[in-house]
Amino acid sequence: MKRALISVSDKTGVADFAQGLIKRGFEIISTGGTFNILKDAGIAVIRIEDVTHFPEMLDGRVKTLHPMIHGGLLAKRDNPAHMAKLEEEHIALIDLVCVNLYPFKETIEKSGITESEAIEQIDIGGPSMLRSAAKNFESVYVVVDKADYTPVLDKLDDDKMDNQFRRQLAAKAFRHTAAYDTLISSYLTKELEIEFPEKLSLTYDFKQGMRYGENAHQKAAFYQSALPNDFSIAAAKQLHGKELSYNNIKDADAALKVVSEFKQPAVVAMKHMNPCGVGTGETINAAWKKAFDADKTSIFGGIIALNREVDLETATELHHLFLEIIIAPSFTDTAYDILAKKKNLRVMTIDFSQKDQADKYEYVSVMGGLLVQERDQVIDQMEELKTVTEKLPTSDEKEAMLFAQRIVKHVKSNAIVIATKDQTLGIGAGQMNRVGSVKIALEQALEHGMVEPFVLASDAYFPMDDSVEYAADHGITAIIQPGGSIKDQESIDMANRKNIAMVFSDRRHFKH
The missing domain is CATH 3.40.50.1380 (Methylglyoxal synthase-like domain)
Incomplete structure (x- = not known):
């Protein structure tokens, strides 16, 4: 037997x-x-x-x-x-x-x-x-x-x-x-609080198969950490719409990282792993209007992340756009009903009360290996900023700088963000030279007209003074950058000649 x-x-x-x-x-x-x-x-x-x-x-x-x-x-x-x-x-x-x-x-x-x-x-x-x-x-x-x-x-x-x-x-x-x-x-x-052990083992549970990866010829699947985090796209609840794609998941993850930077009502529009519009306000609808006004073109086919419940007014405005995903803590019944009229729109909720428990480390695969680093969760503070020009920034300019700093660390390098204290106006991402990103961001920002204060944040130092000159000539009133170039003084001198303020944060925010 x-x-x-x-x-x-x-x-x-x-x-x-x-x-x-x-x-x-x-x-x-x-x-x-x-x-x-x-x-x-x-x-x-x-x-x-x-x-x-x-x-x-x-x-x-x-x-x-x-x-x-x-x-x-x-x-x-x-x-x-x-x-x-x-x-x-x-x-x-x-x-x-x-x-x-x-x-x-x-x-x-x-x-x-x-x-x-x-x-x-x-x-x-x-x-x-x-x-x-x-x-x-x-x-x-x-x-x-x-x-x-x-x-x-x-x-x-x-x-x-x-x-x-x-x-x-x-x-x-x-x-x-x-x-x-x-x-x-x-x-x-x-x-034991060992950050980087001599052997690294990770385990994930299969969550869902995918029709394809970044492109139709690439196979893909989605796995969730065996010890899931409640503040993650893997833990989000999908209330409506078709299955998430590989690119949807990456973009939604990026949008969550940006919107989690803010305590006040905030809205992030995300496109191809870069924010195209970010706004804050007294209400979620006010924040949404600023995010939308920041870039009404790029938002087409994008992802919207909101950190407050979506109300009917906001949902009605969202409904008029072609969007891939809307993700928020919750939706009122009437807001959900209007959004659910779009068959393919993914409507999702996530527990924002758990955002402080988000993953501390991030992992990036390379051929034959894995890179591990802490997430860039540092928030630059007002008292850390060092003014290096003759002209001092106003209090509004400082607020705008800190707002832009929260965004720039989520933009692909070379990264430039032009903003007021509650709205992005132009974003330059992923250019091979910094002045190229400055020009792209300013081209977008100038479509809005002059808005005070009109500040620029750079994720890394300026290797020469051309970016400062171009920014000042096109209406920028203040600049925040980390400093650290051997030619810092040239950029400072240019800012002084153009009568704009510049501060150093002494902290770089590259995102490759």
């Missing part, structure tokens, strides 16, 4: 699976709580102690770590020496292992959990059995996912438990134990 060992933390469907195995000629071995569940269901089941001839000990820490178990799992059926040794030691073969592990993830997600409580939820015997069974997949079926209960039984019915299917089960088991170990190591690494 074939033998199956079942020991699961998630007991959903396990009694039916065990009964299905018995009908197909298996006898069942089990442990602890799983044994009781099966027995209460009227299923014939053998205690693990009756196989090992050794009691569970150390509060259940040791129960399956025994040659009577692992010998039965690891023996190679086509190796006469292995089979002879099993017979000599009276060890029976185990043909199927069904195990899922202690709920370590669920434990550490709870508030107030101590390290000792977390440690007790580290499974030892379970991963060991899974690894033994998966290593010997040619002879042992390893089941770690309840979604596989029915496929396994079907394969047994049809006598089609082929080697390819066994390998698939084994690969899934090793992915499962690898992810489990990653969660444990990540938890302890975080507790």
Whole structure:
């Protein structure tokens, strides 16, 4: 008779699976709580102690770590020496292992959990059995996912438990134990406040397939962190519209990062990973109007992120535009109803109360490696600004500078943002020279007419004075830049000649 060992933390469907195995000629071995569940269901089941001839000990820490178990799992059926040794030691073969592990993830997600409580939820015997069974997949079926209960039984019915299917089960088991170990190591690494460990393991859960990636010829999928963050596009709830695309997800993520910079009502229009309009105001509608007025052209086909509930007035104005996504903390019923009239518009909500818990680090893949860095979450402060020109900036100009600084760090370098204290007027992004970005930003800004104060923020220093000269000649009243060029004095002298104010922040905000 074939033998199956079942020991699961998630007991959903396990009694039916065990009964299905018995009908197909298996006898069942089990442990602890799983044994009781099966027995209460009227299923014939053998205690693990009756196989090992050794009691569970150390509060259940040791129960399956025994040659009577692992010998039965690891023996190679086509190796006469292995089979002879099993017979000599009276060890029976185990043909199927069904195990899922202690709920370590669920434990550490709870508030107030101590390290000792977390440690007790580290499974030892379970991963060991899974690894033994998966290593010997040619002879042992390893089941770690309840979604596989029915496929396994079907394969047994049809006598089609082929080697390819066994390998698939084994690969899934090793992915499962690898992810489990990653969660444990990540938890302890975080507790120890180790920023950059000598080995970096990350684990993600499949969230959805995608029709394609950045382009139609590129395959793609979306994965969510195994310990999801509530303030992330992965955790956002989609209320309406078609499935998100690869590019939608990247743009929405970028928009969330910008809008989370502000406490007051704020709206961000995002296009191709760069903000094209940002506005703040007393109300979300006032903020929306400023974001829209900032660039009425680029917003076409863009993404809108708002940090307050969307009301009917704002929704009505949004409804008139072609947009890909609107994401906000919530929508009034009437606002949702009007937006839902557009079949393909994605309407999404996200918990802005959790924005302070957003990921601290960001990861960028390169061929053969991975770059890891802290997110640029620094917010420049008024008292940090150092005036380097004869003309002092006004208080309004300083406010406008700090507003622009919050935006410029989210714009692709070389980055230039022209703004008032509550609205972007022009954004120059991704140019190979800085003066090119200045010209693009000013071309946009001048379409608005002169607005006081009319300030410019640069994500990095000016390598020469041409950007300062061009900006001053086109109405800029004050400039904020980090400084640090060997030609800083030339830029300062130019600002003095043009009678504009300039301050240094002493902090660069590159975004590549």
